[in-house]
Amino acid sequence: MQVAVIYYITTLMHQFREEGEQVILNTDGTKPIYLQIADWIENEILNGDLAEDKKVYSQYKLADMYNINPATAAKGLTKLAEEGILYDRRGIGKFVSSEAIKIIKDKRKNHTLKSMVEDLVQEAERLDMSETELILLIKETKSRNKGGEE
Amino acid sequence: MKIIECRQLTKAYRGFNALDQLSCTIEENKLVGLVGRNGAGKTTLMKILSGMLKGTSGEVKVFSHRPFNSLLVSANSIFIDDQMNFPTALSLAEILEESSRFYEHWNEELAWHLFDYFGFHKKEHHKNLSKGKESTFNMIVGLAARCPLTIFDEPTTGMDAAVRKDFYRILLKDYLAYPRTILLSTHHLEEVEDQLEEVLLLDRGKKVLHMSIEELRELAIGLKGKREILAPFLADRNPIYTEVFGMGDEYIVTRNNFSQKEKQEMKREGIQFSGVSASDLCIYLTTSESQKRRTLDDILN
Structure with a gap:
């Protein structure tokens, strides 16, 4: 527990000092952020970084990476699931479908x-x-x- | 689970209602922005929710209890504003040490790491801090307390741009690590909207809207074009905002509920579309009638 807290603090300090791997979003554009997230995942699938049956980042990981609310990230993931690009494995997460x-x-x-x-x-x-x-x-x-x- | 429930909540001061029949609910573990012009009732609402003020009429429940004089609400919530009454005899370090005994979920590591990160000295006193440093210190207390209900009233007052950016990042990271209900009032929605889940907009004590930030961002659309070309498309609409510029050109903000067909027609007519940011929309929605009738230019000329 203690280790986890210290690890969390260290990554926190690291991230807001260096802005770590935080991805900069296009905030002045008219494209809603959840669509930008969905687009980004689609691109990862198209360029082969996210292969079939591979687990996609969780809403919390995406929230951290993009510095956005996890509900917004979840909306992007849900959209991709509704379109059949991702599939759900209850309690585990979302995965890239074979048809993606x-x-x-x-x-x-x-x-x-x-x-x-x-x-x-x-x-x-x-x-x-x-x-x-x-x-x-x-x-x-x-x-x-x-x-x-x- | 509902953490906050207000029904017809009214707070009357002599001559006016700071809150006027306000009804709203806030669900557990949401990060909610409270926005509105000066005097909209944000602080009054926050003080009632944290049990520091009593409503005049209506009902308010926090953790299913009436917050005023409630030990349960007091123990599970923290209210941070720029008038924190810390004991003047204590140094900053002593305030943090004492706070850890006050709050069940206090996170020691977070408090001290942020204390060092923002360059505080252990022996400094709260009353000697600059405005921005004071806000920063209060923010550390508010976050480290990790209260199930955390209320920040304009937490970034006086902070410089870099610290504000740090604050929003830390707020989100700590919220992800330790989800809780957070209510935050701000006059700079554009700075924090990405981190929020919902927005509650007040105007003169009344609720204007309460919705997710994503819905709010898509609620309105900006149309730009010649007045006579725009007019037929706006026939039975009440624009939220109108600005005239150039030679007969207009910028109109209206509800984003045109059909695909209408949009294609408008596009063919050369009308330009643009998104309306959440913060701009909140300003347009709370512009009073007197401000709409007379522009600042009329008064200043």
Whole structure:
């Protein structure tokens, strides 16, 4: 017990001196924090840091990492569980589901990307840009990115 | 479990009600921010909850007991403000030593580590501390006491920005390590909102809203655009806040309950959307009618 308290104090002192591994959130953006947490976990899954059936950080760990209320962190986790990206093992925590990557990719294609394209098309219309011009721009950007990778 | 229950709680002073038929409940182990303009009734509510004041009418229960003159409430709660009455004969170190005998869950290590971290000296006296240092010391007592109900009335008064940041971090860390019900009043919601679970907003003794911080952040939406383009979308709405700027441009804050279709239409019309921060919204919601009618510019010109 004593050891645990001292350990806790030491980590506490360490963290607020160094800001440890605390992650800085985008607080002026319009994106709710629980969605930022959900996005961050999704990215961890997409880039392979959180593999299938691996346990995800608890709401308390996330609260500590992001310096937010644990209820906010829980809301992000619950959202991912509702979407089938995580699954619940009662009393143990939340784990990455086998469908996670597929669900995330589908979701981002159908929602995030779609609304970005809507914005893109709208702005192009405002600028009187033709469809051909727009497609050319996309092609150019794609090939430029490919060039950068090599 | 409900830790705090108020029903129709009223506190009357000569000529006005500091609390006016206030009803609210606060559940166990929540970290709640109490906000409102000067004179909204925050301190009065906190003092009633900690048993230092008696309500005029209505009902108030803390741990299912009436807090006034209750030993149970007194033993299980702590009220921290900038008028702490510590015995003047005691040094800071002696205050901490005595406090440890007062509070059942007092955490010695936390108290002394924070004492050192913030650079206090054992032989200093409370009355000689600067405003910011005094608040910092009171905060240490409030946290180390680890009372099941911890009440902070504007705990960061006088603290510099770095200490305030430290305080919110320590508050959250210690709350995670040792969950308890914490009620904290502040005029700087934006500084502490990430750490809070709920917000209770008071205005002239009445409850304006009580909801989770996430709901509050999504409650309103800001719309920016030409007045005549905005108008049709706002037909049967009562905007929370209106600001005119530039040439016929308006910034309108209203409830965020437009349908997806309406939003797409507005977007096509070139209306810009923005989120409304919890702290801005609380200010808009508590602007009095007289302030709405006359802007500061009218008075100063």
